Amino acid sequence: MTRVFNFSAGPAALPESVLRQAADEMLDWKGSGMSVMEMSHRGKEYMAIHAQAEADLRELLAIPANYKVLFLQGGAIGQNAIVPMNMLRGKTSADYINTGEWAKKSIKEAKNYCKVNVAATAEDTGFTSVPPQSTWKLDPNAAYVHICSNETIGGVEYHWVPDLSATGVPLIADMSSNILSRQIDVSQYGLIYAGAQKNVGIAGTTLMLVRDDLLKPARKLPLMLQYGVQAKDQSRHNTPPVFAIYLSGLVFKWILKQGGLDAVHKANMAKAKIIYDVLESVPFFKGHARPDSRSLMNITFRCPTEQLDELFVKEAFKNGMDQLKGHRSTGGMRASTYNAFPTDGCKALADFMREFAKKHG
Numbered sequence: 582m583t584r585v586f587n588f589s590a591g592p593a594a595l596p597e598s599v600l601r602q603a604a605d606e607m608l609d610w611k612g613s614g615m616s617v618m619e620m621s622h623r624g625k626e627y628m629a630i631h632a633q634a635e636a637d638l639r640e641l642l643a644i645p646a647n648y649k650v651l652f653l654q655g656g657a658i659g660q661n662a663i664v665p666m667n668m669l670r671g672k673t674s675a676d677y678i679n680t681g682e683w684a685k686k687s688i689k690e691a692k693n694y695c696k697v698n699v700a701a702t703a704e705d706t707g708f709t710s711v712p713p714q715s716t717w718k719l720d721p722n723a724a725y726v727h728i729c730s731n732e733t734i735g736g737v738e739y740h741w742v743p744d745l746s747a748t749g750v751p752l753i754a755d756m757s758s759n760i761l762s763r764q765i766d767v768s769q770y771g772l773i774y775a776g777a778q779k780n781v782g783i784a785g786t787t788l789m790l791v792r793d794d795l796l797k798p799a800r801k802l803p804l805m806l807q808y809g810v811q812a813k814d815q816s817r818h819n820t821p822p823v824f825a826i827y828l829s830g831l832v833f834k835w836i837l838k839q840g841g842l843d844a845v846h847k848a849n850m851a852k853a854k855i856i857y858d859v860l861e862s863v864p865f866f867k868g869h870a871r872p873d874s875r876s877l878m879n880i881t882f883r884c885p886t887e888q889l890d891e892l893f894v895k896e897a898f899k900n901g902m903d904q905l906k907g908h909r910s911t912g913g914m915r916a917s918t919y920n921a922f923p924t925d926g927c928k929a930l931a932d933f934m935r936e937f938a939k940k941h942g
């Protein structure tokens with residue numbers, strides 16, 4: 582068996598030990614005589630798996646008691662609509678910060694539900710950095726402020742948390758691609774959402790952290806889409822994605838075993854540095870994001886020409902490095918180095934980049 586260095590932006594590389602454990606437990610979960618996929622979502626075995634996953638996540642992120650943890654469906658894209666549906670709470674407008682492709686999608690969808698004030702945008706700089714909070718033109722009547730904490734496509738990340746304490750307006754973050762990559766202070770957010778298929782687990786569940794006082798929507802919504810209903814029913818208003826939640830639980834245990842979020846953050850910084858060091862020292866390559874806003878999870882760069890970008894991706898593949906092609910909207914290359922991505926993969930890419938530049942520069 583050969584496993585490639587998988588630089589995919591998501592679904593992304595999982596820890597090998599998690600995959601092995603899932604394989605070992607596939608036919609018979611801990612003597613139950615059945616797979617997790619075959620269990621009743623209200624049976625004691627599955628209930629224990631679900632509760633343990635939540636407990637481990639609470640430990641990892643030190644989630645305060647007044648926050649609910651939900652495992653929903655519909656992905657982060659679904660939340661682009663479900664967030665405004667639930668979070669307007671009688672108000673008619675919301676603030677959005679436009680940092681790139683994912684923020685743009687959130688903005689477009691929110692416009693179907695409310696007046697959107699784009700309080701700041703990085704469009705004029707080609708989405709290469711996060712606009713500083715001092716430049717934001719916030720609407721005092723906004724129901725919430727929405728950010729995308731890591732732009733998976735552009736490779737642009739917030740390395741600070743917006744401070745809204747003076748206004749009391751809740752901060753909402755799409756953390757799909759950097760949740761669990763470092764420690765955060767959950768209490769600085771009203772709501773956090775994240776598709777699971779990067780640092781949490783596999784596609785099929787959306788992780789949500791919601792502050793208690795924000796749970797009641799002011800308008801009539803389908804029960805499935807009401808955070809308050811899902812919180813009351815512990816994410817089991819209908820049949821939850823049991824296998825995706827089980828797998829998230831295995832990943833949470835794996836992070837705990839690594840030493841928790843400070844340990845994975847340290848490793849993530851070291852891994853990203855291996856590649857950013859090449860971008861800084863080899864002028865053949867051009868990094869997309871400005872150094873103060875560049876992502877630890879998605880490293881975006883290009884060669885001098887599109888032909889060389891194409892060749893780079895092809896040759897890297899021949900050398901055991903897969904999924905390096907950048908998103909069609911930005912072009913170039915993107916190396917995603919989530920928690921489970923190995924340091925050796927970053928070293929292999931850095932060596933390959935240096936060789937490639939020497940040959941084609």
Ligand code: PMP
Pocket residue numbers: 590591655656657658659683729731732733734755756757758776777
């Ligand atoms: N937001 C961000 C930042 C993402 O990276 C992604 C997926 N790549 C999404 C939203 C959409 O997530 P999903 O496909 O789970 O709906």
